[in-house]
Amino acid sequence: MRLGSFRGSVEDLRRKLRAVSAVVEDRGATPHERSNAQALKARLESLLRQAGSPAGDWSDNVFRLGKWAKDIRNSTAPAAPKGDWTDTAHRLGKALRRGYRKLSSE
Numbered sequence: 001m002r003l004g005s006f007r008g009s010v011e012d013l014r015r016k017l018r019a020v021s022a023v024v025e026d027r028g029a030t031p032h033e034r035s036n037a038q039a040l041k042a043r044l045e046s047l048l049r050q051a052g053s054p055a056g057d058w059s060d061n062v063f064r065l066g067k068w069a070k071d072i073r074n075s076t077a078p079a080a081p082k083g084d085w086t087d088t089a090h091r092l093g094k095a096l097r098r099g100y101r102k103l104s105s106e
Contacts, residue, residue, distance in 0.1 A: 010048065017044045 023029055023037040 013044055013048050017041060017048065020044060 020037045020041045024034055024041060029037070
């Protein structure tokens, strides 16, 4: 893995390291899984040491601003469910309204 070629690679390595640490600490993991996770953890920690800290230049700030803007674009309100009783009630109300208007106009 070349660290210089990917943006946010340090964050990716930290995320992977947290996941591997969770496997190491899991009581349900087999001994083979634990040993593999410990070896991977050692490799990831060495990669993090080699990468050092982020550059801290303007590109880091622009990247974080872009992620923030992407999150803002997503609505916080949950999407309206489809196929529940409110859809049927809405269609029934529209049909009744059309019928009432047709009768009252005549």
